[in-house]
Each structure stands twice: as structure tokens, then as C-alpha cells.
Amino acid sequence: MTTSALTATIDLDAIAHNVGVVRAASGAGVIAVVKADAYGHGAVPVARAALAAGASELGVAVIGEALDLRAAGIDAHITAWLHTNSADFSAAIAADVDLALSSRRQLAAVLDAAAATGTTATVTVKLDTGLGRSGVAPDEWADFADDLAKAVADDAVRVRGLMCHLARGDEPDHPLNSLQAHRLEEARDDLARLGAAPQVMHLANSPAALTRADLAYDLVRPGIALYGGVPIPGRDFGLIPAMTLTGEIALVKRIPAGQGVSYSHTWVAERDTTIAVIPAGYADGVPRLVSGRLRARINGRDFPQIGRVCMDQMVVDLGPDGSNSGTGDVREGDVAELFGTGADGGPTAQEWAETIGTIDYEILSRIGGRAARVHRSSVSPSDSVVTAHKVAGHTATGDRR
Numbered sequence: 396m397t398t399s400a401l402t403a404t405i406d407l408d409a410i411a412h413n414v415g416v417v418r419a420a421s422g423a424g425v426i427a428v429v430k431a432d433a434y435g436h437g438a439v440p441v442a443r444a445a446l447a448a449g450a451s452e453l454g455v456a457v458i459g460e461a462l463d464l465r466a467a468g469i470d471a472h473i474t475a476w477l478h479t480n481s482a483d484f485s486a487a488i489a490a491d492v493d494l495a496l497s498s499r500r501q502l503a504a505v506l507d508a509a510a511a512t513g514t515t516a517t518v519t520v521k522l523d524t525g526l527g528r529s530g531v532a533p534d535e536w537a538d539f540a541d542d543l544a545k546a547v548a549d550d551a552v553r554v555r556g557l558m559c560h561l562a563r564g565d566e567p568d569h570p571l572n573s574l575q576a577h578r579l580e581e582a583r584d585d586l587a588r589l590g591a592a593p594q595v596m597h598l599a600n601s602p603a604a605l606t607r608a609d610l611a612y613d614l615v616r617p618g619i620a621l622y623g624g625v626p627i628p629g630r631d632f633g634l635i636p637a638m639t640l641t642g643e644i645a646l647v648k649r650i651p652a653g654q655g656v657s658y659s660h661t662w663v664a665e666r667d668t669t670i671a672v673i674p675a676g677y678a679d680g681v682p683r684l685v686s687g688r689l690r691a692r693i694n695g696r697d698f699p700q701i702g703r704v705c706m707d708q709m710v711v712d713l714g715p716d717g718s719n720s721g722t723g724d725v726r727e728g729d730v731a732e733l734f735g736t737g738a739d740g741g742p743t744a745q746e747w748a749e750t751i752g753t754i755d756y757e758i759l760s761r762i763g764g765r766a767a768r769v770h771r772s773s774v775s776p777s778d779s780v781v782t783a784h785k786v787a788g789h790t791a792t793g794d795r796r
């Protein structure tokens with residue numbers, strides 16, 4: 396049970412189901428992408444659930460995220476792919492984290508760390524095959540490959556993987572997808588010629604993993620699909636949204652016709668009505684831009700959110716027959732669902748995203764630290780936990796989204 400006003404309930408069975416969907420569609424091993432605290436779902440419980448459901452490894456953006464997983468006792472293979480000059484490669488090598496490298500400078504820094512610790516580092520080559528973001532730049536590739544081959548010969552590194560990231564994975568038939576794969580294959584051949592062949596190769600994010608089995612290679616790297624998000628708008632892959640965001644109604648009260656609601660009175664009551672205050676605001680990840688365009692599901696009915704979304708709270712209109720009138724059924728302490736699976740026609744994170752022209756990745760990963768994370772699983776019900784959400788240390792958002 397939780398005493399939190401705002402709760403993000405995470406259905407770990409949904410995560411397990413979604414892992415199965417990706418495995419079946421791709422026919423490949425799964426690197427569960429749990430960066431950004433598993434897109435806001437809680438990295439440690441999600442990682443455990445994904446691994447138990449058949450994911451074979453984990454992927455994160457920054458080393459700190461990998462170290463947090465290790466500290467929680469997770470010993471699965473972990474790849475981290477976003478490093479600044481201040482990255483602690485020594486700590487990563489000591490924790491057996493696979494370091495995906497995007498430049499000669501990063502490789503040199505890893506070699507220094509490996510020499511200092513007297514350990515062979517495990518690395519993945521991250522190549523920019525067309526995304527135009529992280530990854531070894533095409534004009535650095537030949538030199539990078541030479542450096543890497545020398546490091547392999549010296550036993551300073553072991554090349555575990557070769558990866559790239561798609562620019563248009565959510566447009567499955569776009570020719571760039573196959574072109575990026577072709578460039579990755581060429582790089583694999585280069586490395587093999589130099590005696591630095593990678594053991595595994597991967598490029599598919601969620602949309603590609605679900606639609607382009609021909610690009611799955613050894614492993615796929617789904618993120619949003621695991622969380623039951625929307626990898627390709629308009630396509631139904633049978634994924635189940637894992638996060639349900641609910642708030643406990645803090646206050647129910649009558650207001651007279653003509654009363655403005657919330658800052659700047661952008662909504663004014665046209666008739667006497669009843670309003671409810673829900674303790675969720677932009678500090679919790681509710682975008683202020685959705686003001687006046689949300690709905691909340693309370694006791695099985697939808698009510699419109701009215702006026703400005705504030706830092707900590709929002710208001711919904713319960714209507715003239717709201718609870719204080721004696722005919723309504725909404726009371727303080729009732730639970731308002733702000734988004735969930737949508738299975739019962741209720742609001743979804745995707746609906747929020749579409750309302751303001753963004754993607755559900757952003758909505759989910761920005762649900763803030765005040766929302767208690769409650770993890771539910773039928774596999775181990777006794778493990779259901781309330782976790783204070785961890786925000787510290789997860790400042791980098793990592794690749795792509």
C-alpha cells in the first residue's frame with residue numbers, strides 16, 4: 396500500500412508480456428533498454444522483470460546507470476553508450492560494464508583506465524551509420540579501427556559488440572534503415588579483417604525490432620516497446636502499457652457560476668459546479684501545455700481537467716451534480732486515473748503526447764520523483780514494493796529520445 400498522493404503503478408507482468416512480444420517478432424535476443432530509470436518505470440525492478448521474462452542483457456546510456464544496476468546485485472551483461480570526458484571508465488571496467496565507444500578519444504581513455512586497473516576492458520563499437528549523433532564518425536572510422544585492432548592485439552580490450560542506432564526506425568520501409576545496416580555490416584567486415592571481429596551486432600530499436608526481423612542480427616535493443624508505449628503511431632503490436640498514473644483527490648468543493656479556476660482564470664465556470672483538486676502538476680511531469688485538454692477517470696467516469704496545470708496540482712470539473720450536491724459519487728480520497736492501459740477507454744500517455752505534439756517516451760520518462768513507484772507482479776506478489784523514485788544521478792537522457 397502507498398501513502399503517496401500520486402502513484403505510478405508499474406505492471407511488471409506487462410513488461411514480461413512485452414518482452415515476449417519483441418522476442419517473438421524479432422527472433423533475436425533482447426537487450427532491455429532501461430536507461431533514464433527505465434523510462435521512468437524504475438530501472439532495477441524493470442531490469443529484473445525483463446531478464447526473468449527472457450531478455451538476455453541490459454542497455455543504459457550512462458555509466459552511473461549501469462553501476463546502479465550492479466549495486467542492486469544485477470549481474471547480467473550491461474552496455475553503456477554515452478560518455479563524456481568525465482566518465483568513470485575505471486569504475487565501469489571494475490564493474491564489468493560493456494563500454495560502447497563513439498570516438499578514438501573515448502577508446503584512448505578506456506585504454507588508460509584498463510592499463511591503470513590491469514584489466515581487459517569489454518567494449519562495443521558504436522558506429523554512426525547515418526543517425527548523425529553518437530557513434531564513430533565515418534571519417535574517423537579507419538583510424539578508430541586501427542587503434543582498436545592494436546588494443547585487441549595487446550589484450551587491452553575485448554570487442555564484444557558492434558552497434559548503431561537507426562534514424563528512421565519508426566518508418567520501417569524507409570531505405571535508410573537497410574542502408575544503415577549495410578554500413579554496419581561493412582564495418583563488421585573491416586574489424587574482422589583487422590583481427591578485431593565483434594562477437595555480436597545490433598541496431599534495432601523498438602519499431603525496427605517489431606517490424607524488421609531482417610535487421611535483428613544477434614540482438615535487438617527495445618526501450619519503449621517494453622513499457623507498452625507506441626513505437627509506431629497507428630500500429631498495434633499487442634503491447635501492454637506498464638505504467639498507470641493515479642492521484643488521490645485532495646479536495647472536492649462547490650464553486651459558483653462566474654468563478655475562474657487556477658492561474659489566470661483561463662477557465663471560468665458557466666454554472667455552479669463542483670471541482671476536484673488532484674495533486675499532480677508540471678513538477679510531476681504533467682506538461683503545462685496540456686492545460687485544459689486532459690481528462691481524468693474517476694470511479695469509471697471521465698471528467699475534464701480545467702484551467703492551468705500548476706506546479707503541484709490540477710483541477711477537474713465534476714459538474715453540477717458533483718459529490719457536494721448530494722447526487723454525485725466523487726469524494727475526497729477517491730482515486731483519479733490520469734493515464735493507464737487505455738483498455739477500458741481511459742486516458743493514455745499516448746493521448747497526452749498527441750495532445751501536445753510529442754511522443755509518449757517523453758511523457759513516461761518525465762513522470763517525476765514525487766510519484767511513488769509501486770511495482771506489481773503476479774509472479775512474486777510479495778515483492779510488490781513502493782519505491783521512492785530515484786532521480787539523482789540520471790541527468791543524462793542518453794541517445795535518441
Ligand SMILES: Cc1ncc(COP(=O)(O)O)c(C=O)c1O
Pocket residue numbers: 428476559560599600601602616617618619620793794795796
Ligand atoms: C542506442 C539506443 N538503443 C536503443 C534505444 C531504445 O529505443 P526505443 O525506445 O525506440 O526502442 C535507445 C533509446 O533511445 C537508444 O538510444
